[in-house]
Amino acid sequence: MLSERVAAHSGSLGGSVASATVPSWLTVLTGGIVVGGSFLFTTLLTDHDAMRGVNWWRLALPAPARLRRAVVPFARACSVGVLLVVLATGFVGPREGVRNFALLLVWVGWWAGYTATTYLVGNTWPALNPWRAPLSALRWIRDRRRAGGDGDAEGEADSLVGGVSVPAPWGVWPAVVGLLGLVWLEVVSPVGENPRLLAGVVLAYSLATVAGSLLAGPVWFDRVDPISRVFAAYGRLAPIQCGVDGSLSLRLPGTALTEDSLPDRPGEVAFLVALLWVTTYDGLVATPTWAAAVEPVVDAGVPALVVYAAVLLAGFALFLGVYRLAARRVRETADTYVTARAIERWFAPALLPIAAGYHLAHFLGYFLGLAPALAAVATSPFAPPASPLALVLPGWYGSVKLLFVLAGHVLAIWVAHSLAFELFPGVLAAIRSQYPSVVVMVFYTMTSLWVITQPYAPPPYV
Template identity: 55%
Template sequence: MTVSVPTAVALVPAPALVLHAGSLSGSLQSVPVPSWLVVLSGGGLIGASFLFTTLVTDHALIRELNDRRFGLPSPALLRAATRRAIRLLGVVGLALVVVSGLFGPENPVANLAVLLVWAGWWAGYTMSVYLVGDTWPALDPWRTLSGGVAWVGDRLGTGLPRVDYPERLGAWPSVAGLLALVLLEVVSPVAERPRVLAWVVVAYTVVTVLGAVAVGRDVWFDRVDPVARVFRFYGRLAPLQRTDRGVELTVPGGALTRANAPESSDDTAFVVALLWVTTFDGFVSTPAWRSLARPVVDAGVPALLVYALALVVGFTGFLVAYRLAARRARETAETYVSARFIAGWFVPSLLPIAAGYHLAHFLGYFLTLVPALAASLATPLAVAPDLRLLVLPGWFGTLQLGFVVLGHLVAVWVAHSLAFAVFAGRLQPIRSQYPFILVMVFYTMTSMWIVSQPYVAPPYV
């Protein structure tokens, strides 16, 4: 069923479609059960799933289930041609965003730049990364452009001076970058004003290309660029994985259980930040946030400062809570393994939760805007003559709840598998999971509460 744009906007407020596109709040279709029942049911289901997984205590069986892989044919010539085509597609897509953002229609629902960035890329493409496989290293236009700039500079002898990346920084710049991007999305009209979006993309392009050329593409996209790192971590959840033996089909989430070493403290912080920013983007669109922020802003505190403090304080709280859970897990497991090791070892289990949050919101968002995106691709600089939006059925809200729960169920299994990979016996791996399961139950109940809240546009930005 489709409806014209004016009717669709009347049925679905424009901010719910475009502004704060990453928000969980307001994304849930009506569900015929009370919010408190949704929250308690979600937490109870995660607890019950943990009890169920404790029945699987055979180390060899767990490894066998997670290590099932099937190699897929991938001729070298086909790989090279496909890679070049994907790189060209990425650069063309970036050019379309800039040109249509600057010169296309100002209506965000009719502008290709807005639709391509939020619906096509951040919604649809991101889902493909964790549901299918990570193609971003080939598609990434900034990686392609920086490689081209470096090649031209080397040939002409006028390349930018190289800078040694400070090792002490690690991947912390990507953590700060991810938080900054989400703050920009929340406090600015970047999701509803095509001109603003285009200039933000131009600025990001300049910084990324120059930075990658200066410190080296491998270093920049491995440690600094938050977008590349988001897709890399999401890609580890996908069933298609690239290995030394080529492309392999594996159990979804299986690659997360095959770690040889714990994640570093900066990588741990990045995964926690990835989980937190989704929660934050939903929370600031709830009535509860409005009631908390209104008195502070009315007292004269700048709204930007309020949002920034909430973002940083919330991330710090999530990270501290996770590290405390790791410390407590060391005690419950009665092990000499350090709490830092445990935190880095178990943090991949948070990735299915983040993916579940993303899928719960963005599948409906993507499906709703696909007709408009397709129409805008045909006329990138003008309003499409037959611009339509898809209206989803009422039962879609229940499906969204299922995505949130499914992500947490996969997380429980990943944590269970990681525990049996590092601890011996049967009881010690199970005891090590107690604190993390409590954290997951808390995350589940929080996210279920957020998605069940009515959407309230942040009024102070």
């Protein structure tokens, strides 16, 4: 049966996974040593052609265009149907978290389970995204009318798509702000346990996203919508990759990150850093250390919502500042004319395995524990069972999740090592350039492991 902590907050991962059984200081120290040792091992791999042979290996997968044209509309129609059920059960379904389909589907099935598939398998969100349906339907109507030679109808359709542009100087900063805002809302509000509030948030997000996409066009999902950008970023890590022409290929996990740097747009690096930080923040606020630190501040008269927001922004600024400082140090140690800004963009993809490993460590146990409840409620979302069952994970799982964090960091070391040899000529410059990156990764590793090893404590004042 469900533990009290899980039942208390269906959207929270903290109470669903036990903390590690080994001492925190030993776990943190071991993690730092493992990352440092991984770097020392990779320095022995200096054959650039051999590294390219690993990173560039791929196996073409069948992807008939006719099948794609049939599957994508069907999949998107199904996702629209699921979204409508989420809204309906959120507004009128049971109020108990473990019996409400909306809460279980959003937090367990989607944010925990589906998100993991985007980096473990491949990013299917462009095909499933229900908020793309109105834009896709409008574009389909426009194309049909163009084919029929209806000039007036063509102009009418075009006036609804792409009428508003997202200013280029903004880059993808709107998505950064959106991601930070969504995580702050998830932490400080009962959106994870109140189905009515969750349905309201989903409805508001749906209306804003559909309206924005109809006004700005597909660029909305590329530069503004934080959810689409999260899945697109994680998808670059996955073994199944989709080319611009729709072709599919199977690759070794993470190797697609070694080929292309981020686009030269404001906020690209900041978004990946934010993706890494928000998962850390989500775990940090559910630790006894956070409760002990925030209580005196709130007692002194500072509003709790302000404290949570200030720490969210300060932590993001710290993570981003540390990364940018490392990029400048890379330029010095490599003795290169490549600008620090270019170095930031070049090595930023190496952060994705860290973020994915941390997400998996946090959410896999949460997903496994509540998946039976989700399956039971999904069979009858409007009349769910009275007491859905959930799994109680064995005590040793607390140590297994640490392996996910370390695996992500080790893969990040390999990606950074490969990127260094792609950017800098010669062996010595490529190896020396990684010194600052390794220091940053050790910092990220030790921070992540410390959070993972802390016992769960409900975030105070929210």
